[in-house]
Amino acid sequence: MLELKSVNKKFGGLHAVNDVSFRVEPGCIKAVIGPNGAGKTTLFNLITGNLPVTSGTISFEGQEIQNTKPHQAAALGMARTFQNVKLFHGMTALECVMVGRHLRSRAGFISGLFNLPWTWKEERAIRAASMELLDMLQIAEFAGVEATSLSFGQQRAVEMARALALEPRLLLLDEPAAGLNIYETAEIARLIRRIRDMGITVVLVEHDMSLVMDISDEVVVLSFGRKLAEDSPLNIQQNEEVIKIYLGEDDAFAQ
Amino acid sequence: MKKRKHLGIVGLCLLVVGIHLYTAQTGTQFYLTQLTMAAYYGLLVIGLGVLMGYAGQISIGHAGFFAIGGYLSAALTTHNLLPFQDRPLVELLDNLGLLQPSVDLYGGALLTVVPWAACLFAMCMAALIALIIGIPVLKLKGHYLAMATLGFGMIIYRILLATPYFGAADGISGVPAFTLVPAIGSFEPIVVSGAFGLRVMNFYLAFGFLIIGMILLLNLIDSRSGRALRSLHGSGEAAEASGIDTAGFKLRVFVLSAVYAALAGVMLTHYNGGIGPSEASVMKSVRYVALVAVGGMTNLWGILIMGVGLTFLSLRGVFGVYDDAVFGMILILVMLFAPNGILSLRIQSVLHRLFPRGSGNEPMEKQHRSAESPGS
Numbered sequence: 001m002l003e004l005k006s007v008n009k010k011f012g013g014l015h016a017v018n019d020v021s022f023r024v025e026p027g028c029i030k031a032v033i034g035p036n037g038a039g040k041t042t043l044f045n046l047i048t049g050n051l052p053v054t055s056g057t058i059s060f061e062g063q064e065i066q067n068t069k070p071h072q073a074a075a076l077g078m079a080r081t082f083q084n085v086k087l088f089h090g091m092t093a094l095e096c097v098m099v100g101r102h103l104r105s106r107a108g109f110i111s112g113l114f115n116l117p118w119t120w121k122e123e124r125a126i127r128a129a130s131m132e133l134l135d136m137l138q139i140a141e142f143a144g145v146e147a148t149s150l151s152f153g154q155q156r157a158v159e160m161a162r163a164l165a166l167e168p169r170l171l172l173l174d175e176p177a178a179g180l181n182i183y184e185t186a187e188i189a190r191l192i193r194r195i196r197d198m199g200i201t202v203v204l205v206e207h208d209m210s211l212v213m214d215i216s217d218e219v220v221v222l223s224f225g226r227k228l229a230e231d232s233p234l235n236i237q238q239n240e241e242v243i244k245i246y247l248g249e250d251d252a253f254a255q
Numbered sequence: 256m257k258k259r260k261h262l263g264i265v266g267l268c269l270l271v272v273g274i275h276l277y278t279a280q281t282g283t284q285f286y287l288t289q290l291t292m293a294a295y296y297g298l299l300v301i302g303l304g305v306l307m308g309y310a311g312q313i314s315i316g317h318a319g320f321f322a323i324g325g326y327l328s329a330a331l332t333t334h335n336l337l338p339f340q341d342r343p344l345v346e347l348l349d350n351l352g353l354l355q356p357s358v359d360l361y362g363g364a365l366l367t368v369v370p371w372a373a374c375l376f377a378m379c380m381a382a383l384i385a386l387i388i389g390i391p392v393l394k395l396k397g398h399y400l401a402m403a404t405l406g407f408g409m410i411i412y413r414i415l416l417a418t419p420y421f422g423a424a425d426g427i428s429g430v431p432a433f434t435l436v437p438a439i440g441s442f443e444p445i446v447v448s449g450a451f452g453l454r455v456m457n458f459y460l461a462f463g464f465l466i467i468g469m470i471l472l473l474n475l476i477d478s479r480s481g482r483a484l485r486s487l488h489g490s491g492e493a494a495e496a497s498g499i500d501t502a503g504f505k506l507r508v509f510v511l512s513a514v515y516a517a518l519a520g521v522m523l524t525h526y527n528g529g530i531g532p533s534e535a536s537v538m539k540s541v542r543y544v545a546l547v548a549v550g551g552m553t554n555l556w557g558i559l560i561m562g563v564g565l566t567f568l569s570l571r572g573v574f575g576v577y578d579d580a581v582f583g584m585i586l587i588l589v590m591l592f593a594p595n596g597i598l599s600l601r602i603q604s605v606l607h608r609l610f611p612r613g614s615g616n617e618p619m620e621k622q623h624r625s626a627e628s629p630g631s
Binding site for chain 1: 471472474475477478479480481482483485486488489490492493494495496497498499500501504507511553
């Protein structure tokens with residue numbers, strides 16, 4: 001599905017991502033974890049084309065994508081959410097999700113200007129599909145509310161609905177549980193599993209270890225831009241090097 | 256949403272008819288002249304409004320596009336092509352029926368380009384120039400985009416001021432009337448002209464353009480492309496992640512607003528019978544930005560009302576010799592007190608600010624009072 005081969009990213013003297021390689025198999029949930037500053041979000045931005053790679057290749061379904069722009073990557077079938085929720089100011093929750101249907105509709109600039117009749121059916125379809133997603137995420141009642149005025153948890157749900165509206169084959173979630181309470185986190189866990197069961201491959205960056213260990217099929221650990229380990233959640237929990245970076249040297253020895 | 260759009264358009268049509276009837280009743284039809292002009296400026300301002308308010312891209316160079324439209328149309332319809340009659344290009348144009356004979360002020364014979372052709376050429380050139388400068392310039396953001404478009408406006412102004420073909424400091428006068436629709440049977444021709452007898456027709460014509468322009472923009476905002484524009488304003492990164500080619504959409508709306516400006520320029524030039532370099536000046540561009548801001552950026556109706564209303568007052572000379580200063584002042588006051596536009600201010604909250612009654616949020620009100628006191 002997604003394959004990274006010795007991907008490097010340098011910001012001046014900082015080697016943010018250092019020779020990272022891993023594969024994501026279709027239909028699984030893969031988590032990328034690591035301490036702050038390990039290069040997780042940078043890695044995400046490299047995959048989605050928000051940042052150019054310094055060297056290495058990233059391929060998605062066999063196609064090299066390290067040079068594509070973000071909107072082209074989205075057109076190939078990957079959607080993402082952001083660490084600090086990015087919704088569109090001045091648009092309702094429903095409209096935000098409708099933007100997610102952009103790639104699944106095709107009315108152009110001119111037909112928009114003249115409100116050509118053939119676009120009406122498409123508009124209705126966009127609206128219906130978006131409403132369905134809001135419904136699935138249990139925020140249908142806020143469809144007409146300005147998205148940025150919703151609570152943080154609801155905003156996350158809107159963002160998730162927008163990403164799902166693309167009908168992606170790969171979904172990248174950047175800290176989906178950040179800022180959520182334990183109930184909302186449990187809800188997110190259920191939702192991510194459900195998304196996987198819909199046939200969408202999920203890659204997530206997350207700090208919440210209980211969530212990661214609970215839902216992921218495989219875990220990649222990054223530390224200072226390098227891949228430290230890649231294994232099943234159970235094995236990762238027992239990996240001494242991983243314990244060391246998470247708990248500190250002394251604690252690791254004490255154990 | 257849809258219903259509100261239709262109501263607004265119907266309301267605007269009724270208002271236009273109402274103004275005509277009122278001026279006819281009170282014998283103040285001379286107002287129609289400035290209203291006609293204000294409507295054309297309004298066309299430019301709503302186009303700029305979509306660019307600034309909805310797509311979030313500022314342009315301090317739109318007077319440049321207005322001037323490109325006006326000047327090209329004026330130059331083509333006034334410059335005599337008789338001396339070049341045997342040149343292949345002129346012959347070709349003549350054979351295509353794009354040239355017409357006419358007479359100048361002193362009765363001399365002229366051969367000039369037909370206004371229709373000149374108008375289309377001017378609008379296409381404005382679109383092309385917008386495309387060419389838009390590709391590099393729209394990569395910039397915020398202050399940098401403002402400065403780059405300001406530079407563009409200055410270049411156009413200086414080119415017009417220095418080129419004899421465009422009349423240098425005098426501009427171009429003697430621009431002929433523009434027959435939009437020729438006489439068919441018993442129907443009179445529809446002509447863009449400042450002739451006294453055509454005042455009422457041109458008043459309706461100008462507002463017709465404005466209303467059609469408005470309908471198209473309202474359609475756009477509600478469409479898939481409109482959502483894409485608004486989303487790239489909200490968060491470019493998230494718009495890209497949703498598969499929106501943000502650079503492409505910025506460029507398209509930039510070109511659209513340039514075409515609106517050029518059309519306004521063409522029509523107003525034919526209406527006034529001429530155009531001068533001051534139309535391309537930076538002060539004009541700043542004024543258009545101010546009008547969009549006063550109308551409330553993301554409120555196309557507010558932009559239209561304020562754009563036409565304030566321009567009308569300005570053309571009537573209400574602001575006297577301080578005209579530009581008044582627009583500068585308006586810009587400052589709007590930014591301070593009504594960043595969402597004048598129409599977003601609720602009377603109540605204004606009164607509340609002016610006469611606080613010792614409620615809970617007193618410190619904030621004190622601040623407002625102290626800010627207002629130097630002006631009042």
